[in-house]
Structure formats: C-alpha cells, structure tokens
Amino acid sequence: MKKVYFAALLSLSLMTANAQEPNIPMGMFGGMQNTNVKFDEYKAAPQGFDKERAGIPHGKVQLIEYESKSVGTTRKANVYLPPTYDAKKKYSVLYLLHGIGGDEWEWMNDGGVPNIIMDNLYADKKVADMIVVMPNGRAAKNDSRAGGMGSAAAFGEFDKDLIGSLMPYINSHFSVYTDKNHTAIAGLSMGGGQSLNFGLGNLDKFAYVGGFSSAPNTMRAAQLIPDVDKVKKENKLLWMVCGGADGLMFNSTQLKAFCDEKGIPCVLIQYPEEGHNFVVWKYGLYNFAQLIFK
Numbered sequence: 454m455k456k457v458y459f460a461a462l463l464s465l466s467l468m469t470a471n472a473q474e475p476n477i478p479m480g481m482f483g484g485m486q487n488t489n490v491k492f493d494e495y496k497a498a499p500q501g502f503d504k505e506r507a508g509i510p511h512g513k514v515q516l517i518e519y520e521s522k523s524v525g526t527t528r529k530a531n532v533y534l535p536p537t538y539d540a541k542k543k544y545s546v547l548y549l550l551h552g553i554g555g556d557e558w559e560w561m562n563d564g565g566v567p568n569i570i571m572d573n574l575y576a577d578k579k580v581a582d583m584i585v586v587m588p589n590g591r592a593a594k595n596d597s598r599a600g601g602m603g604s605a606a607a608f609g610e611f612d613k614d615l616i617g618s619l620m621p622y623i624n625s626h627f628s629v630y631t632d633k634n635h636t637a638i639a640g641l642s643m644g645g646g647q648s649l650n651f652g653l654g655n656l657d658k659f660a661y662v663g664g665f666s667s668a669p670n671t672m673r674a675a676q677l678i679p680d681v682d683k684v685k686k687e688n689k690l691l692w693m694v695c696g697g698a699d700g701l702m703f704n705s706t707q708l709k710a711f712c713d714e715k716g717i718p719c720v721l722i723q724y725p726e727e728g729h730n731f732v733v734w735k736y737g738l739y740n741f742a743q744l745i746f747k
C-alpha cells in the first residue's frame with residue numbers, strides 16, 4: 454500500500470518537475486486559468502468524413518522498427534502510405550502523435566481512424582501527397598501504455614528520438630521530401646503539447662504545427678516563442694482545436710492569446726460542447742491535413 458502511494462506521489466512530482474513547472478508562472482494554479490480569446494470559426498466536418506467509403510482506393514498502414522540512439526532500444530511506429538504511394542514520386546511527412554494513455558497504435562485502434570480520414574481526403578483530392586507517421590511518443594526503454602502519467606517525463610524526451618533517429622529512418626526508408634516545408638507535426642493531448650513544444654522549438658525542422666486538445670505539458674507561450682519574428686518568418690501554420698467542455702482548454706488559450714497580442718498567425722477552434730476525446734481529434738486531423746503542404 455505504502456509503495457503504491459509513494460509511486461503515485463513520485464509520478465506526480467515528476468510530472469510537475471518535467472511537464473508543468475516551466476509552464477506555471479504564477480503559483481500552483483496560475484497557469485491553469487482559461488485566458489479569454491476570440492476563437493476561430495468552427496465549421497462542422499461533412500457527414501461521413503470518418504466512415505469507410507466503398508469504391509475508393511485505400512492506403513496501407515505498416516509497422517516499422519527503428520534503432521533509437523537516444524533511448525537505446527528498437528522502437529516502433531506505424532506509417533500510413535496513401536493509395537497512390539509510388540516510390541518514384543516524393544511525399545511530404547506528417548508526424549501524428551498520441552496521448553498519455555496511448556502508443557503507436559492509439560490513433561489506429563482507439564477510434565482515430567486516420568487511415569479512413571486520409572483515404573477519404575485523397576479520394577476527394579483535398580490533401581497534398583503525404584505519408585503519416587504515428588510513433589510512440591514515450592521515449593523510454595519501457596514505452597508501454599502502462600506508464601500512464603508516470604511517463605510524462607519520457608514524453609518530454611521524445612524530441613531527441615524523433616529528430617535524431619526516427620526522422621532519419623523515415624527519410625532513408627521512404628520516398629519523402631526532408632526539408633521543413635514538407636514536414637508537419639501534430640498530435641492529441643500530450644501529443645498536442647509535444648507537437649507545439651517540438652514544432653515551435655525546431656522551426657528548421659517543422660513548418661506546420663498542430664495541437665489538438667493540448668495537455669499541460671505545453672510550454673507557456675513566452676517560453677515556447679522566445680523569438681516572435683522568427684516564428685512569423687519560419688512557421689507556416691500554427692493550428693489548434695480543443696473541445697469547449699475540455700478542462701485542458703487553458704493550454705490552448707494561453708498560446709492563442711500570446712499569438713494574437715504579438716501578431717503571430719494562429720488558429721484556435723473551439724469544438725462546441727465536446728470534451729477530451731476522438732470526436733475533436735478526428736476533426737483536428739481532418740482539418741489540419743487539408744491545410745498543410747500547400
């Protein structure tokens with residue numbers, strides 16, 4: 454019993470030290486208040502955008518394994534290849550990240566249907582040519598879902614694995630463009646925070662950044678954007694969505710308010726009445742995918 458209590462305390466303090474401390478400027482709960490912002494317009498996605506459609510070509514999802522220098526293990530990622538994938542052509546790359554309870558299978562198996570959303574967008578010619586890489590964002594030797602909140606620190610370490618090992622693997626094993634203008638990063642919840650932190654923290658690697666219901670691992674705006682002019686010049690899209698009934702909205706509004714004040718183009722859509730779930734995240738992928746690489 455004592456052990457369990459200690460482990461819970463430890464993981465809480467780890468979370469605080471690694472994920473929340475730099476994000477809360479004014480006392481314990483100062484960072485958790487919602488900032489008033491003007492949301493961007495919500496337009497419902499069309500009926501069926503997330504339903505398998507008969508008579509259209511389907512892409513393929515394949516599980517890859519790569520050696521991670523920073524973690525020191527062989528790690529896994531799922532890669533969606535569009536129906537038209539042809540090694541004679543070149544594709545852009547979207548890195549699509551999961552939440553605290555997920556892994557490289559969360560988008561595929563927990564209700565995200567990214568392959569179906571992308572197949573439909575391809576069939577309707579609404580997206581640029583891209584592949585979608587769904588890694589495990591928990592950069593630890595044991596990267597299983599069982600880590601839960603205790604693995605918040607490992608989510609913060611994922612940039613080393615992503616940039617140092619996964620991206621080079623993707624660049625050398627698939628027919629892709631490798632420059633920042635053909636590379637995007639987006640994710641849900643913890644993965645949304647990672648996308649904002651790593652995307653805006655590596656403007657030379659990612660020109661398109663998306664955060665869906667971003668979690669408290671999202672850095673506070675002034676730390677996330679130390680150089681306003683550089684972001685204005687180098688980022689091509691900063692796009693966020695969060696449910697109107699999601700208690701984590703404050704992570705998105707603090708960034709939106711900062712961007713509005715500094716004149717940085719930034720979208721934040723409030724999904725009406727929705728909570729912290731795949732309704733919002735599917736909507737996020739559907740919209741974000743149409744805006745990138747164009």
Ligand code: FER
Nearest residue numbers: 472552553642643668669670
């Ligand atoms: C928190 C609440 C939620 C937190 C992370 C989450 C790091 C992540 C949720 C998710 O990924 O679904 O306080 O702190």
